Amino acid sequence: MGGWPVVEGELWDGSNFDWLETLFKFRKHGYSHDILLDLSVTPDYRNNSHHIVDLDQPVLGMPDRSYLIKGLNDSGVAAYYRLMVDSAVLLGATREAAEEQMLESLNFEITLANFSLPREERRNISKLYNKMNITEIYKLAPSVNWREFFNKLLVDPIPDSEPVIVDVPEFVKKFDDLITTIDKRVLANYMLWRVVLQSFAMLSKSWRELVQDYNTVITGKTRESPRWEKCMGTLTGSLGVALASLYVRNHFKEESKESSLEMVNYIHKEFLKILDEVDWMDDKTRERAKEKAGTIQPYIGYPDELLNVDKVADIYENLTLTSNDYFQNVQNLRVWSTDYAFGQLRKPNKKGDWKKHARAAVVNAYYNSLENSIEFPAGILQGAFYEKDRPNYLNYGAIGFVIGHEITHGFDDRGRQFDKDGNNVNWWEPETDFKFRSKAKCIIEQYGNYTVPENGLQINGINTQGENIADNGGLKEAYRAYRSWVKDHGPERYLPGLKYTPEQLFWISAANVWCGKYRPEVLKLRILSGSHSPSQFRVIGTFSNLPEFSESFNCPVDSPMNPQKRCSVW
Known part of the structure; x- marks a missing residue:
């Protein structure tokens, strides 16, 4: 990924750092590309037989922007900052450097949170439906290389005339100004912090204990969930259709x-x-x-298709998992699921497609507007x-x-x-x-x-x-x-x-x-x-x-x- 500046110290060479290139590395290795701008492929809300590209404000590192905008006065934000610092120290940074540089990264994330539209203002779908093409997005935010952004993250290349829903144009505009003025070291530190944050669950006990301290403040849980529960949670999230197939074949009345x-x-x-x-x-x-x-x-x-093992296996056709490399399995799953979602862009959106109703091993219920x-x-x-x-x-x-x-x-x-x-x-x-x-x-x-x-x-x-x-x-x-x-x-x-x-x-x-x-x-x-x-x-x-x-x-x-x-x- 080019190294985490807070850990590399003087050895980190900022002249080679480019936030877009770093984002493409994240995507390639199974880390989230949604930490600065959220990119997805979704059914078009106004013509839902087709899929469309969607550009939105980012997914933040804390559960909601409402935590971050309170700053370090909030106990959750203070715990989040401690987690940032302790992670950097565990990887070899000095505590002094970690405290200083992670505070800058936290402030950068707080700025992103302040730019983001609050949840209360996201209930009006029409307000979030701003259709533009790539050429128009360049006019909105000229500093970002949008052609590269879309074409290196998506599965299929798209022309400049491609329609894109821009959920919060004001965020994109402010982000454009911010990205040209932010110090490269601060930005790189924040981006690499998000890689660390996404890795905790797959690492050894010392890492999981670190994140447990943070989770205790956010959720009150004083100890890790038992291993079986974590394994079931991971399976439900990442291999939900395969798990559902086993469940309905063996347990459903x-x-x-x-x-x-x-x-x-x-x-x-x-x-x-x-x-x-x-x-x-x-x-x-x-x-x-x-x-x-x-x-x-x-x-x-x-859906009856869950009883057909071959049909279930077809979904996972391009996924490679091994029995002895948990970390890489999770990363492979992340790459595969993003490819799968982005691969829908040129395919019709079929109502009633069994795969959309196949995650049956969950205690939940849904209404689907689309x-x-x-x-x-x-x-x-x-x-x-x-x-x-x-x-x-x-x-x-x-x-x-x-x-x-x-x-x-x-x-x-x-x-x-x-x-x-x-x-x-x-x-x-x-x-x-x-x-x-x-x-x-x-x-x-x-x-x-x-x-x-x-x-x-x-x-x-x-x-x-x-x-x-x-x-x-x-x-x-x-x-x-x-x-x-x-x-x-x-x-x-x-x-x-x-x-x-x-x-x-x-x-x-x-x-x-x-x-x-x-x-x-x-x-x-x-x-x-x-x-x-x-x-x-x-x-x-x-x-x-x-x-x-x-x-x-x-x-x-x-x-x-x-x-x-x-x-x-x-």
């Missing part, structure tokens, strides 16, 4: 798929009824909304979320809540910016658009006024609004769907030994899936960088907005869970 699909159908019907009932929509927007809701495609469990699809991987159809032999009030409260949540994502503040075909098109009449915003504002203010007792931080109502809208709509739909199911199939029996009614157990089951215990540091991390409200507010906020909950438990009027003022979008 096939009958879960059928009964989950029945629940999806009941919940989906309730959402369509809600669209008919809401009084703030005009008829034209309502029809488009129903059309979009009607074309949502569900993916449950896993496909207008909902996905419930095999991994979530178990445990607290779902069990075929349980009464339906428990399943509708748990996985039903999640199903409703994902359907509603298509109509939250971000999902609603896409039409039924998954393109970024405004299908809202102006008056209804205004009413949606005022409904969403109620949710923003409600959750933004919650303070987390463990650390005194307030929830960010803007960043969490999409998930909060999805929670509120999703739980309402699931409850209504369960009531419809009972009408069709008759009431279910109580659970023996408990005084709760089936309706009350629905709510208890829904609350139970968010039951958890978090360290204060993790809560801080989730509040600063997460898109979800902390778990207790996903329950308290959502349940208090639904009169049906108060009815089930006879909550007194004006009590915390039965307030006079409620927020509701769907």
Whole structure:
């Protein structure tokens, strides 16, 4: 990589340093090329049958820019700085040189963080959709050799006329000025620091202990995760399709798929009824909304191709792994996955492609705006979320809540910016658009006024609004769907030994899936960088907005869970 100046000392020759050439070396050896500018290939939001090049602000070394802009006054930033210094010393730098030069590198990263668009301002997709070609990008930022930048990082060379989405033109402009004035040593020190940061997990215990001290401050975890857990985490992230193939062949209960699909159908019907009932929509927007809701495609469990070992093996055709070189395996995987993603540029974006739905061994669920699809991987159809032999009030409260949540994502503040075909098109009449915003504002203010007792931080109502809208709509739909199911199939029996009614157990089951215990540091991390409200507010906020909950438990009027003022979008 040309050496880390802080370690090389006087031996480092800055005359040969070129940040672009160094970036190309990173790409070649499996390190991130996204540390100064983020380059990716993505489906075109406005014509999603094609892929397009995307240029964005960088991925920073800390979990979120909100840490860095506080500077060294923040305990997390101070720990990050210590990690930079200690890493340089471990590689042979003097502590004095490390402290001085790593402070310069940290300040450079803080500048990048300040130039970056905050998360709150990235929710409007149209604001991030600035299509330019290479010639126009040169006018925006003339100091960077953009032809080289794109052609040496991407798999296929592109002409000057190639369209590129520039998410944050203002960042690119400021970066252009910065890169011409920054001292080469400071820039090289920062870039090589990011190589070290990406290497910790593959190195020996002394290195992992260093990063553990930093992780303790950020997450509160005082010791490394057990080896099996780290190995599973690595596999899930990097060889997720192969892992899913093993999981579904050996552990997935096939009958879960059928009964989950029945629940999806009941919940989906309730959402369509809600669209008919809401009084703030005009008829034209309502029809488009129903059309979009009607074309949502569900993916449950896993695609059948996962059972075909040859098809799974084809995905990894160009990947080389050996049984005795963990470090190189990880680097090979990184190069391969970047090549794979960049290799999509000239290929059509096929909706429903099984490979996009193949990471089935995860406990998660998704709404995909570009496909207008909902996905419930095999991994979530178990445990607290779902069990075929349980009464339906428990399943509708748990996985039903999640199903409703994902359907509603298509109509939250971000999902609603896409039409039924998954393109970024405004299908809202102006008056209804205004009413949606005022409904969403109620949710923003409600959750933004919650303070987390463990650390005194307030929830960010803007960043969490999409998930909060999805929670509120999703739980309402699931409850209504369960009531419809009972009408069709008759009431279910109580659970023996408990005084709760089936309706009350629905709510208890829904609350139970968010039951958890978090360290204060993790809560801080989730509040600063997460898109979800902390778990207790996903329950308290959502349940208090639904009169049906108060009815089930006879909550007194004006009590915390039965307030006079409620927020509701769907």
